[in-house]
Amino acid sequence: MMRWGAVGWFAIVFSTVIYAQCARSDEFKFLTRIEAGEKCSPMDWQTPKNTGEPGVFDLLKDIPEHTTWSELPEKTKQRLKELSDSRLAAFNARWGREAILIKLKILLNCPTSEMTTAINEFYRVVYKLVIPPEFKVEEVKSAELARLMVSMYLGEYAVGRSWMTYPNGSLPNRDWDGQSVIDSVPLPDAKTYQDWKDYFMEVSGAIRSLDPQVLTGGERSIREALLFSARAKAEGSFSADAYGGSDDEVACHIVLGDASILLPYGLDKGRPKIFANDDEVLRETNALYLPNIELKWLDKGTFWAATENSLCNGFTDDDIETYVGPVSTNQVAKGIKLLKAWWIERVKASAAASSKCTIYSQADRESIWNAFSADQQFNNDGSSSMVSYAATLPAYADEKRARYRNAATLALQLSFPDNAVLSLSERDAVIARINTETEFGSIRDHVPAFLDLAQGTHNGPAAQVWRHNVDSKVLPFGGDYKPDEPVRPADEAQIRSMFSEVKSWIGNRYRGYPIDVETIFPTITFKVTTDGGATTSSSDGEIRFGIGTRRSRMEYYSILLHELRHAVTYAYRHTASDVSKVAADEGPAVEGSGVAVEDMLLEAFMRDVLKDDLAFALYNLDYGIRDARFVGTTEATLQRYLRTECLSSTSPDTIDFAKGIANSYGLTGDLATTAALRSHAGTQYLQYISSGLQIVQDITFLKTQIAPNVTKLDPYVLFACNLNTPRRDQAYVSKLKQCLATVK
Structure with missing residues (x-):
């Protein structure tokens, strides 16, 4: 068994690997800057003392909880922006390009025993499906694969931050060096985000270039798993729950930022251990909600989803009070509420938030699909695309139409077991109409009209029998709630x-x-x-x-x-x-x-x-509305990405466009509205x-x-x-x- 020494075991096997990487492409900007056997010391990395200016807590403590951003003095707004910029700059100093280079050099050439332990435990826990319990990176036969595993470990800690520990506590609160505690959540700094994308683009390219034929069976499984993760992150999908599409620079993801603060409160049963005091909590929240990034793909639909869809804006004032304390008396709880509300107010006031739609470029679609398919762990071979997925949907929808036509026919036969109310010819006429129905989500409600047409009546005897059976057998409830009305x-x-x-x-x-x-x-x-x-x-x-x-x-x-x-x-x-x-x-x-x-x-x-x-039979037919939601919302999601025009005066805006697709499956009213809402929350519904x-x-x-x-x-x-x-x-x-x- 090879043991990591002061120089690092990579120094022994690294020379041919680094040459191969250099020979492949000049685009690699991280890995090729680390020379084989280059002397180093773990002390080469000294964490910058500056963590960002304090002061958010004191700035917010005397501001009433219902204050709007527009009501704030300009001086207060400017100071909050300065404090955010200070925190984001400090974060970049820890996790931007140059910091990653220094840390990667240490991990590859002169790791400490604590680093070795942390790397191995990370893979045993996070990649347990392809990693045996006794796994050690230093025993991987492929030197290049082992090197890339170390590189991925560092990248995962860069973008994961508190998610490495929270919300499930599956790993100890231990940072990349195996000793210090994680001291931040991932912060939306534009320069850092780009550095991360560059890093994972390089790493994913290097993983992809590994010839699977020279790897063992276990190593091939590891390569495949690493490539899924690296591909997603190369497109900017850094978060654990990437509802916002391929990039964390979208409204749905940013509004969800309070989750990275509140969930650690839940696990640690109080102020998260990653923060030394309450000001640090609000300093972090302020940086989350006053980022220096530019939101991508913002329009009236994506803003609507970001603020109204619980999969994006999932934490309410009640949740803040559950995790932190009463908003009326707890300064941290009040601060989190205000900072998030102000972000929503600012974005809502922007011109983009009310724009008619977004036209996604081919590059956008490829990036979005690459991240989605990587998150879902398929398409490492690049064989599928958003277009190819969309092409499979009509056959799936046709299968559902056939299912619910059959269900309607069975329910019809059970409702009219003889010819007393519905004659044989009338029955055949109804079945013929059922078999041409395309809106399978509403076939159940269309059958009475089919019965009346067959019998030449209005609310005739057969239609009355059908409605009686449905009303007595299929028992719905819920709905019809007014805003703020409590559960009945x-x-x-x-x-x-x-x-x-x-x-x-x-x-x-x-x-x-x-x-x-x-x-x-x-x-x-x-x-x-x-x-x-x-x-x-x-x-x-x-x-x-x-x-x-x-x-x-x-x-x-x-x-x-x-x-x-x-x-x-x-x-x-x-x-x-x-x-x-x-x-x-x-x-x-x-x-x-x-x-x-x-x-x-x-x-x-x-x-x-x-x-x-x-x-x-009647419940099974009624269930068509559930499948209609699945298919209709999926198609609406795909088509808003694939849409090529919407700016003409006759073109519907992105919300009405999605509702129109939902209507074609039998979804109307609130059902169509819900489908349109969910279709704008990134790629989440495609899964x-x-x-x-x-x-x-x-x-x-x-x-x-x-x-x-x-x-x-x-x-x-x-x-x-x-x-x-x-x-x-x-x-x-x-x-x-x-x-x-x-x-x-």
Whole structure:
């Protein structure tokens, strides 16, 4: 076993590697500036003493909590900007180009034992899917791969900062040197952002140039995983949850900046350990919300999504009070609220925030798709594009149309089992119309008109039977909430009862596995809100379940099954004694596991709950609105990126454009508005269909490897086996077989 010495083990193997890198291209600006065997000392890096001027706390303490930016004295505004610039400059001095070069030279040529330990632990935890528990970078056979792993380690710490520790605490609060604590969150400094992009562009190019044929099987898996991460970050996708598209310089990402402050409060149960005092907290928040970057792709749609979509603007005053303290009495809580509100006010006042649309260039689309596909862990070979993905959507939509036409036909037959109310010829006429219906999200509501046309009536006998069956069997609730109206007790009682049913069904179904799913349920907090959708906190598994949209019981059950899969994953990590041993959903599994759960379990659950064939058929038909949301929002997202013109007087603005696409799938009113809102939150919505399909296909493959007739293999089983993210390799298959063999 080779041991890292004072000069560093890379000095022994580095000479041919550096030559190969130099020979490839002159574009490499970091790696090639470090000479093989160049003398160095860990003391070459001395952390700059200046951390940025203090004073934000004192500047804000006497400002009332409802003060607007426009009401602030110009002197106060200027001072806040000066303090932000001071903090951003200090951050650049720590993590800009020259700082990265010095740190990289130390890690490659003269690392300390603490650095070695930190690098190895980082890979064992963050890349656990492809890294064995005893892994050591110094034992990697490919010298160039090992060198690039060290380079990626440094880059991950540059852009990750507090995310390396928070929100899940999967790594200790330990910075790149293995000794000091992380002392900041990633800050939006324009020069630093560009330096990071340059760095990861170089590293991703070097990873890609590694010939997989000269690597071992394990090394090829590591290369693939590194390339996913480097590709995304080369496009500026630095954050863990890149809802804003390919770049962190977008409104959706910036408004989400308070998460990097509030979530550490939750994990550390008080002021985050990365801050020495309250002024440092507000100094950081001020730099987050007074950045020196220029927002990309800002228009009325992306600003709307950034401020109104909970996936972007996800933390409310209530959350600030939960994590920090009462806004009315706690100066830090008040400061965070004000600084964020002022950012929103300033952006809203800009001309770009009300512009009609954005026309994305070909380079923009390529960058956005590259980051999205890298985050979802596919396309390292560059074989897909936004255009190719869009080309697959019509076939997917046609499949859904066929499904719901069949569902409507079955519901029709069960509603009219004989010819007493609907004659055979009338039935055929209705089925013919059903089979031409394109708006599959609203077929259920169109059937009465089809029945009346067939019978030559208005609200005729058949239409009345259909409406009676729907009204008595398909029971919707929720929705129709006024602004600031509290959750109605009856709605809350209903959804909590349904959540109990889902937990009971899941608990009974997955007993006997290494991870007992049922024992996690008591640790999950379930909050009912009047939001239009549901979200689950990645820090502790708390479900915030919105009933602001009127839905059927089947839709609500579907979302509950989906969110519960997220919740058990996050809650288990949150309560684990050793989180480093807990598997995580990665790549497509992050959202795809929830989507696949709906696809694989919902019908079985509904049959068990309903025990009524007609009710099941009608609910199944009604569920078309859920699939219409998926397909309609996905297409609206894609088409706003692919749109080539919108400035003519007859062209709809970006919001109406998205609503028009939603309408074509049967989404109207609030449903179309919600689809348009979500379609403007970057690429976030593209993952539902693509990742859900991938997880289902991966699980189908695993079934063939284990036993073709296995009846229970789904994302809950994978979680219960601590194998959350399905993989098509023999090592994963072996682990899965071992797990299933222990199940009683």
